Amino acid sequence: MKTASSSTISNPWVGILPAILLMAGFFAMPIAYTIGLSFSSDANQGFTLDNYRTFFSEDRLFDALLRTQILGLSVVAISSLIAFPLAYYLAFVLTPAWRTVCLFILVAPFWTSFTIRAFSWQLVLSDTGVIASFASMLTGLNISLGFLYTMAAAIFGLSLFGVMLITLMIYSVMITIDRRLIEANTVLGGNWWSAFREVILPLSLPGWTIGAVLTFIIAVGDYAVPALLGGGFKPVLAQVMLSVLKGTYDLPIAATFASILVILILAACTPLLLVVRSVRMQG
Amino acid sequence: MAITALPRRLLGLLFMTVVAIIYLPIVVMAIFSFSSSRFQTLPFRVGTVEWYVRVFTDGQYSEGFLNSILLASAVAVTATAIGFACAYSLVNSRIPGKTLITLFVLAPLAVPLLLVGISLRLYFAELGIQPSLWLVWIGQVLYVLPLAVLNLRNRIAQIPKSHEEASWALGASQLRAIGDVVLPACRFALLATFILTFTFAFDEFVIAYFLTNFSITLPIKIWTTLVTGFDPTINALGTIVFLFSMTLGIAAQALFMRKDVR
Numbered sequence: 056m057k058t059a060s061s062s063t064i065s066n067p068w069v070g071i072l073p074a075i076l077l078m079a080g081f082f083a084m085p086i087a088y089t090i091g092l093s094f095s096s097d098a099n100q101g102f103t104l105d106n107y108r109t110f111f112s113e114d115r116l117f118d119a120l121l122r123t124q125i126l127g128l129s130v131v132a133i134s135s136l137i138a139f140p141l142a143y144y145l146a147f148v149l150t151p152a153w154r155t156v157c158l159f160i161l162v163a164p165f166w167t168s169f170t171i172r173a174f175s176w177q178l179v180l181s182d183t184g185v186i187a188s189f190a191s192m193l194t195g196l197n198i199s200l201g202f203l204y205t206m207a208a209a210i211f212g213l214s215l216f217g218v219m220l221i222t223l224m225i226y227s228v229m230i231t232i233d234r235r236l237i238e239a240n241t242v243l244g245g246n247w248w249s250a251f252r253e254v255i256l257p258l259s260l261p262g263w264t265i266g267a268v269l270t271f272i273i274a275v276g277d278y279a280v281p282a283l284l285g286g287g288f289k290p291v292l293a294q295v296m297l298s299v300l301k302g303t304y305d306l307p308i309a310a311t312f313a314s315i316l317v318i319l320i321l322a323a324c325t326p327l328l329l330v331v332r333s334v335r336m337q338g
Numbered sequence: 339m340a341i342t343a344l345p346r347r348l349l350g351l352l353f354m355t356v357v358a359i360i361y362l363p364i365v366v367m368a369i370f371s372f373s374s375s376r377f378q379t380l381p382f383r384v385g386t387v388e389w390y391v392r393v394f395t396d397g398q399y400s401e402g403f404l405n406s407i408l409l410a411s412a413v414a415v416t417a418t419a420i421g422f423a424c425a426y427s428l429v430n431s432r433i434p435g436k437t438l439i440t441l442f443v444l445a446p447l448a449v450p451l452l453l454v455g456i457s458l459r460l461y462f463a464e465l466g467i468q469p470s471l472w473l474v475w476i477g478q479v480l481y482v483l484p485l486a487v488l489n490l491r492n493r494i495a496q497i498p499k500s501h502e503e504a505s506w507a508l509g510a511s512q513l514r515a516i517g518d519v520v521l522p523a524c525r526f527a528l529l530a531t532f533i534l535t536f537t538f539a540f541d542e543f544v545i546a547y548f549l550t551n552f553s554i555t556l557p558i559k560i561w562t563t564l565v566t567g568f569d570p571t572i573n574a575l576g577t578i579v580f581l582f583s584m585t586l587g588i589a590a591q592a593l594f595m596r597k598d599v600r
Contacts, residue, residue: 063431064512070427073420074443074483082446082480085461086453092460141356144349157353159591164360166587167580168541168557174564175363175576178370185366215360247345269447276450278544283564293452306460313456317449324448 134217204286224266421486455548
């Protein structure tokens, strides 16, 4: 039984089982069922690829998939460009006290829902919104931005979230970098840029990968921001999926969208697994 | 650190610009919430609390608020309890496939809520179970459980093993040792996890939208108001929800950073 010398508990499964059963019964099973459903149709008994044929032959649906991917990749690219200097600033320029304050300031607004934040951007960006009104008042012209309800607006809205998330992830790795490595670089005649390129950038890549993958997943799966900022004329996968559920209620087709989303996510997760493996091999 | 003044200032400027952009729409929404104009445009006509009064007198908002509070509390209690049991057992065991089990429990983090929502909807439809808040409860526990496990695992791993072993040596059962040693040692982390999971569940929209038909949570009410034509009450409600969630979030953040007394 339990002895003072062993540092493990005698029956770990009691504690782990509830979580596993929950995940198996209500996460793995439903997704497996959904993927199965995508290979069936009302007209056809048994296994069929009809839904996938429909998906890839209808421009409207295929375009939505392409748009979703462009959205996800753009959000990750833009967010990363801003997140690297921000994380560097937090980890290497600020004093520890200011670091805490600035992290709070950066993260705090994201505790509230996507829906409310997306809606609040409508107030600022719409053609009668704050920016357009200000510009009109200053110039005396009737300026309309034409920005709201475009793909660019959806990318913008999701990038704000991406900047926060990727900055946090890069920061959490950057803060653990041994400062002596950077000093060594300086002693050897390097400047801050070579320190960034040779030491900080390579060591921050695991944090960046996690942040980028999570941001991509959230961007391609989000519904609120594309609907409220991107508008309905050029829908992404999530919007088409919902319109099917609300409209024709063709469940196998909806399941097909979901399965394609699963494939997209699995593809995005590949770099994540590589990072997990390399980190485990190092430590 | 050989960083010169110029890049230092540029980085500071970048940080301030990003923060200004993030806060801009929320400040605008808060100002509009006091505007008597029905139109969401300049100039502001500031000086009314009408929309705030309406938030508290409209039965649908208060019903949604109550539903959301109850639901989020149930989700947070469940996720914190299951999460603690799982995190504690994972930290204190050497079972085969531990990494795989951890990845499995954390998997919902890597899946959009949309997918969780739609697959549960299709699955429950197949099983013949009607949409209800009970299903949202299950769905949202899935969504926040990984966060609970991650946060608690980190904290539990920091507890010196010797304390628990001492309590075992003194004849305490494993359960007793958990109650006497482990729980007190991570009480702030537990509270933070509760608040964190509560906040996520309180604001969660997609799963609730898919798994209910007639029950209204606050995010669903906000969404339907937004898409069925604009109502300035949303500005007031959005400001309230924003302050509420942000306060909880900051509290959780502060609790996580606090070192528990050992």
